[in-house]
Amino acid sequence: MNNVTEKIIDVNSLNLKKGDLVKEVEELCGENLFGCYQCGTCSAGCPFVDDMDLSPDEVIRYVIIDRKEVLNSKTIWLCASCYACAERCPRDINITKIMESLRQIILRKNVDKTKIVNIPKEEKESIPQLAFVCLFRKNVG
Numbered sequence: 487m488n489n490v491t492e493k494i495i496d497v498n499s500l501n502l503k504k505g506d507l508v509k510e511v512e513e514l515c516g517e518n519l520f521g522c523y524q525c526g527t528c529s530a531g532c533p534f535v536d537d538m539d540l541s542p543d544e545v546i547r548y549v550i551i552d553r554k555e556v557l558n559s560k561t562i563w564l565c566a567s568c569y570a571c572a573e574r575c576p577r578d579i580n581i582t583k584i585m586e587s588l589r590q591i592i593l594r595k596n597v598d599k600t601k602i603v604n605i606p607k608e609e610k611e612s613i614p615q616l617a618f619v620c621l622f623r624k625n626v627g
């Protein structure tokens with residue numbers, strides 16, 4: 487892991503000063519990220535960790551140390567909000583809400599993760615409407 491290659495947003499355009507990212511995430515989710523002691527339990531129980539570019543504990547570390555490229559991590563979009571991580575965290579940190587906060591920071595800038603025009607016609611015809619509703623609720627601001 488540890489390899490963020492996607493570019494959804496130009497993080498410099500966010501005008502976040504040093505330390506602003508963790509403050510904004512904490513404000514949005516109400517969690518204390520500094521309570522995390524990086525045990526990795528959240529990542530060990532995440533059903534999607536193998537497909538993520540940053541594991542959930544790495545996402546938290548990136549936010550704390552102000553590595554804004556976390557906002558371009560595909561992990562925050564792959565997160566299915568299943569709460570498995572939050573249930574297992576020995577520090578009672580709700581990682582699911584942290585992932586949602588990171589998505590919100592991007593979506594509130596009117597940057598959409600999914601653009602309907604980019605979905606191929608065949609997929610639009612074969613994928614259930616409900617799946618699109620869920621997708622747009624999560625990926626479109």
Ligand code: SF4
Pocket residue numbers: 521522523524525526527528529542543546574575576577578579581
């Ligand atoms: S389980 Fe909790 S304390 Fe452990 S790394 Fe994940 S968020 Fe941090």
Ligand code: SF4
Pocket residue numbers: 528531532533534535542564565566567568569570571572581582585
């Ligand atoms: S809520 Fe997201 S990060 Fe946490 S275990 Fe589920 S998919 Fe993984």
